Amino acid sequence: KQEVTQIPAALSVPEGENLVLNCSFTDSAIYNLQWFRQDPGKGLTSLLLIQSSQREQTSGRLNASLDKSSGRSTLYIAASQPGDSATYLCAVANNDMRFGAGTRLTVKP
Amino acid sequence: DTAVSQTPKYLVTQMGNDKSIKCEQNLGHDTMYWYKQDSKKFLKIMFSYNNKELIINETVPNRFSPKSPDKAHLNLHINSLELGDSAVYFCASSQRASGYTGELFFGEGSRLTVL
Numbered sequence: 001k002q003e004v005t006q007i008p009a010a011l012s013v014p015e016g017e018n019l020v021l022n023c024s025f026t027d028s029a030i031y032n033l034q035w036f037r038q039d040p041g042k043g044l045t046s047l048l049l050i051q052s053s054q055r056e057q058t059s060g061r062l063n064a065s066l067d068k069s070s071g072r073s074t075l076y077i078a079a080s081q082p083g084d085s086a087t088y089l090c091a092v093a094n095n096d097m098r099f100g101a102g103t104r105l106t107v108k109p
Numbered sequence: 110d111t112a113v114s115q116t117p118k119y120l121v122t123q124m125g126n127d128k129s130i131k132c133e134q135n136l137g138h139d140t141m142y143w144y145k146q147d148s149k150k151f152l153k154i155m156f157s158y159n160n161k162e163l164i165i166n167e168t169v170p171n172r173f174s175p176k177s178p179d180k181a182h183l184n185l186h187i188n189s190l191e192l193g194d195s196a197v198y199f200c201a202s203s204q205r206a207s208g209y210t211g212e213l214f215f216g217e218g219s220r221l222t223v224l
Binding site: 032034036038042043044045046049087089091093095096097098099102 | 142144149150151152153154157164165199201203211212213214215216217218
């Protein structure tokens with residue numbers, strides 16, 4: 001059964017800093033991996049989707065990488081802003097989508 | 110236009126009652142899901158339907174019964190509500206083909222509080 005782990009559980013950084021969020025999974029036979037953002041009391045917003053055949057995806061200040069063989073993905077956020085404060089979740093697709101517990105990010109002005 | 114919409118957004122009810130949450134998607138996806146997010150914010154899959162057929166049924170009490178009248182709708186009915194059922198329930202949809210799971214889109218969530 002797929003298990004997804006996200007490290008760190010919480011992260012606080014000053015504005016402007018570059019940061020990396022980590023996601024690891026136990027079963028490398030995945031179809032894709034997706035990164036989401038969740039604001040307090042809100043639903044999940046899709047940030048990036050990486051297919052199993054891809055190594056990375058980029059959207060604006062966000063870059064997600066995937067190393068399927070080692071069961072790892074990273075989400076890189078460049079030049080962080082207070083508006084980036086949220087919980088970031090990674091989800092891995094086998095026959096369904098399994099989620100990590102998330103990383104709660106706080107960007108201080 | 111909202112892609113995945115669920116109603117109600119908030120639901121407060123007494124223990125022992127029966128309640129339903131409705132979900133609709135207008136993305137043309139063939140697969141819909143129900144997820145539960147508990148107080149620790151962990152998101153766990155409950156059910157998945159593909160073209161109205163149940164394909165995933167995690168270890169969920171049989172008081173929870175999903176119903177899919179068509180592939181654009183997946184409703185969740187809960188009988189004999191218990192305090193531990195209090196959570197946020199999220200509906201989601203994606204497109205599947207030969208085991209491939211496409212991008213997942215979520216609704217805004219339905220916050221259920223059982224008193």
